[in-house]
Amino acid sequence: MASRLTDVRHFTGFSVITGLCLLLLYTPLLIVAVYS
């Protein structure tokens, strides 16, 4: 439990923000590709 609270390699939410980042980067390109 203690290690979970102090493990800085896994910040809550950072993976979600990374996913959001990839979504923002790829969405415009994918939609244009689909429309083309």
Added chain:
Amino acid sequence: MAGQMSSVGRSASRIYDGRGALMMVPTWLTIGIFLLIPVAIMFIYSFLTKEFRGGVIWEFSIAAYDKFFFDRGLFGDAAPVIEWTYITIFWRSIWQAGLATLMCLLIGFPTAWFIATRVPQSRAVWLFLITIPYWVNLLIRTISLKFLIRDEGPLNQFLLWTGTIAEPLHMINTNFAVQLGLFYSFLPFMVLPIYSSVERYDFSLSEAAADLYASRWVTLRHVILPAVKPGIIAGCILVFVPSLGAFLSPDLLGGAKTFMIGSLIEEQFKGNAGNWPFGAAASMILLTLVMIALMIYARVQTTEGK
């Protein structure tokens, strides 16, 4: 043995001293041809006289700088008053670039941290995923973003379909659209330097902080952020400086109310109606501002290092 090593070291040092200057020649040539000469040309042009069909007349004049800062009426004979139009455009560019930098930092830091803390084999894949969209031309990416956020675009259609909104959101030609464009254009410039800093971070420091009962967020604030600060600052500079002079995002995604300094400069050199000395003067003022900001940063860094 130590004597031999020392002798080898001295010999290598002598070779380097002799050829060091010679080895720097390509670097200085590149900087000179592609940086100093163009800047010198812009500096000279900013003090020349405007030619009506574009171009310049080789007569010394400070009219371009005067036009930037002062309004002398339609015929140029009125008493000078401060010209706020261009100062407002400059101010708008600064805060737009600042906000874009902040957005990139808020998304870029967690992303860089997440990638740098994966197992070494998968880090390359994550970095690859971040950089792939940037293989596409910037113009295409900006137009695709415009296509996505327009009133009848896929994003509005999706939000209407899910019932999140009752009528289409007007996003195009707003500050938000310009922000999104700048963020989209320069995000990897924030992620990559921070990633490089985090990768070199010594995690035993965090373990030491944990031993002293620091929570993860306290460790992040007091141990990690100071340690990776050089990467964060490098990222901020790499995003802020090109954002300040960007003209593609403001032109394609913004409107008249989101006009930025890059667009102002671009207009002066486009077609026959431009004013080259004025464009050059605006460029020199922008360059001076950026250099002052970087010199303040360098001074602060030097003071902190002592």
